[in-house]
Amino acid sequence: RQEKAVIYPVYVMEVPLDLPLESDLPGAIADGERILETIEAIAAEEHVKEVEAKLLRARHAGPALVQETEDRHMDLIVLGVPYQRRFGECRIGSTASYIFNNASCRVLFLRDRAGIQFPD
Template structure:
């Protein structure tokens, strides 16, 4: 049974769906949902540098996740992480928290005419210590 879920949010449309999904799954097992937003810090800056615009944006993204969970009458833990790379930060957080599943959102986008998952999702799929559930958004009009 899955009881601890890590949900990385980015501010994209899929966030609402993955937070709802995590809350539904966690409620079944009386589990916990950890929602994180990762700020990628340039190597030119110290890792703990104050990156105010990104922090404010991350706080808005996490507030939205909390609002969705509240509507579902479920409480989530939220945290902003700062890291050099997003994928390793998500995997490290999954290990630290001992989660049973990572639930990630992915927008449908094309690059060079083909569906592209970017760099973060493949990294997490290859390296996460637990199952990873992907929620891919619908195709846009241009791709249909």
């Protein structure tokens, strides 16, 4: 129900293994903040009263997101995935696959339409 919903938007900055986890990644930080601000604005338009956005640094997004859902006792993960076709079949990518196989809660994928990408 909308009046009881809490939204936890999470953006994971994947830090390459050759850099310290605390490395300065200004482009990734700016992208993450912009995306989280967009989600917060949409939630406000929909009258969602509680939004707790978080920007994470991790080596791999999948394990970080699964751990975050467990730490916050989330009921549902909503994950946008790009439209990717290879050899005539859709591919969801390693992060989405990891979440699908390891999350303890429900997972909902939102795929781009063919030829159209989610806005950045």
